[in-house]
Each structure stands twice: as C-alpha cells, then as structure tokens.
Amino acid sequence: FQADAIKALLNQAGAPFWQANRPGVLVWLVEQSGGQQRIINAELAPQFYNALNQAAEARGVPLIQPLLDLEELNQIGAADLWDLSIPVIDSASQRYDNGAVLVGKFSQAYDKSWFGQWMLLYRGDRQIEHYRGTELADFFIRGSDLVADRLAADYAVAVNQTQRNNNLTIKFSGIKDHTDYLALSEYLRQVPALKAIQLSHIDGKHCYFSLEGSDDIDQVRALIELNDRLVPSRDDSRDSYLSNQLHYQWLDRS
Numbered sequence: 611f612q613a614d615a616i617k618a619l620l621n622q623a624g625a626p627f628w629q630a631n632r633p634g635v636l637v638w639l640v641e642q643s644g645g646q647q648r649i650i651n652a653e654l655a656p657q658f659y660n661a662l663n664q665a666a667e668a669r670g671v672p673l674i675q676p677l678l679d680l681e682e683l684n685q686i687g688a689a690d691l692w693d694l695s696i697p698v699i700d701s702a703s704q705r706y707d708n709g710a711v712l713v714g715k716f717s718q719a720y721d722k723s724w725f726g727q728w729m730l731l732y733r734g735d736r737q738i739e740h741y742r743g744t745e746l747a748d749f750f751i752r753g754s755d756l757v758a759d760r761l762a763a764d765y766a767v768a769v770n771q772t773q774r775n776n777n778l779t780i781k782f783s784g785i786k787d788h789t790d791y792l793a794l795s796e797y798l799r800q801v802p803a804l805k806a807i808q809l810s811h812i813d814g815k816h817c818y819f820s821l822e823g824s825d826d827i828d829q830v831r832a833l834i835e836l837n838d839r840l841v842p843s844r845d846d847s848r849d850s851y852l853s854n855q856l857h858y859q860w861l862d863r864s
Contacts, residue, residue, distance in 0.1 A: 632765045632836065633709020634674040638699065639660065640691040642717035647688035651675045662714070662750040662833050669675075669758035674708055691715060694729050696736070703731075712757050716741075716749055728753040730759055764832040772847040777854065778821045778830065779810070783843060785817045794860060801833050827854065839863060 620735055639650045639658065653660040659675065666673050676682060686702035691716050703711045709732075716726030726749045727737040739756045741749045785791055791812075796805050798819065810818040834840055834856075845858040 623730075629676075632672065634672045634707070635666075635705050635710045635712050635761075636674045636676065637678060637709035638686075638691050638703075638707045638711070638713045640688050640713075640715045641692070642692065642715070647680060647692050648711070649676075649683075649686075649688050649691060651678055654678070658746075660749050662753065665747070665750045665754040670753050671758050671761070674706055676702075676706070679710050680743060680804060694727075696731065699731070703709075708762065710757060712753060712806075714753050715751075716745075716746065721784050724749055730756055730757050730760060732757075764829055765836075778833075779855045780819045780821060781855070781857045782817045782819070782860050783813075783857070784838075784862065786862070790819060790860060791840075798834075831856065835856065 629656065639655075641650055641658065642756065648654070650658055652663070661736055663673055672682070682702060682705075682724055686698050688819045690698040691713055694713060694715075696748075697714060699711060711731040713729040713731070714726060716724060718724055718761040723742065723744050724746045725740075725742045727741065730739075737756060739752055740754050743749065785794065794817065795807070798821070808820045810820045812818070831842075835842070839861045840858045841861060
C-alpha cells in the first residue's frame, strides 16, 4: 500500500496514526491449568501467543517475547508473574529494550469460561484490567487494547487542521560535522508530529531548528526521544519547556 497517501487521508480526517518508530512492548504470559502455573511464549504455546500477537497487530502494537532461557528462568518464575510481583518483573525485564511491560495471567474455570488479568507497567505507572468471559481471544484483545490505548496518548499522532500548531525552537548540541547534521535532519523529517522543519542557524556545534509541531509538547518530546542518539540536555530548564524551547544532546556513535 501507499503509506504516504494513507497518511495524507488520515491527516485530512484528523484521525490518529502510529509513529513508525515506536517502542516495543515486552509481554509476559502465565497460564494456570490443573493447579500448575507455567510461563509461555510462542515456542511453548503458539496457540495462545499467536492469538495475542494477532490482536496486537490489529492495534499496531509491536510485541517482544521473553527468551525464557535458563538464566531468565532462574531470575523469574511463573509464581512471580501470577502474583504480579513488580520488583521481580522489573528486574527480569531490564535485559530487553522495551517501552512498556505487559503481564497477562489466565486460567479456565470448571464451566469452561476463562478468567484472567492484565497488568501494564509504563513510565512508572501500573494499570490493571480484569477479564471473565467465554472466549479466550477476547482476553487477548482486552490486553492489546489496554496497551494500545495507553501508548497512543504518547505515540499516536493526530493532525487536526482546525487546531493551532505550536512553533517550537529546538536546540541540538553535539553536532560535530556535516554527517551528524544530515543524520539529525533526516530523523526529524521522519517524525509525523513535526512539519515545516527549517534550520534557523548553526552556532559552532549547536544547531537551531524552527519547527511547527503538535499542540502536545509532551508528545513531541516522546517522539523525538525515540531516537537513542537524542537525549534531553541537562540545562533543558522548566522555563525553556514552558516557552516552547527544547534542548537535546546529539550522542556520538563513532
């Protein structure tokens, strides 16, 4: 399909769309059957994981599944996940490059209905979602909706043509040469929430851009910071934040 054409139609309608570069979601799944609990992934229980992955793909959420190797299983067990032990889950999740952690636990009752619970860990917050129903697929849809709705607040871009856009001035430090400048410019042009990118001026190793961006500066920050070479500068003060001036450091990868 033609991505640019579809994006243009969404813009005209004011409908939200996902930023292409968005964080993956690490998923821990634990099933209880016959009084026994087990951690599962696509290899151990493809019928369950594939159902979750299908629901996540429908919402545009990229999933990361744990390796469940010996090192990992010595660090976290099925009981830890079933009990939703956040300290253990946080520790085991650190080996993965993820933007959020989703934990799902489920079991089948004697009447063949399913019950389960989802826990989303995102930016220091915890969200809980309970489920009871006849279709396990609905449980996986519930989990996908939980994480998609939460991440969309930061990573789904909606362009409303009736809204006034903010003019942002963004200072980038650490630009050493032409290669750095080209790499930075290319990345900024790939961020849908920013448009009409214009270089204001260059002062030594500092580049200043004038950008027409989203009304939601928190969202703009989140989208820009998906690039691991861009980190907020330590002198990015609260005053500059309020006046629509952001300051980032371009990290050297050479």
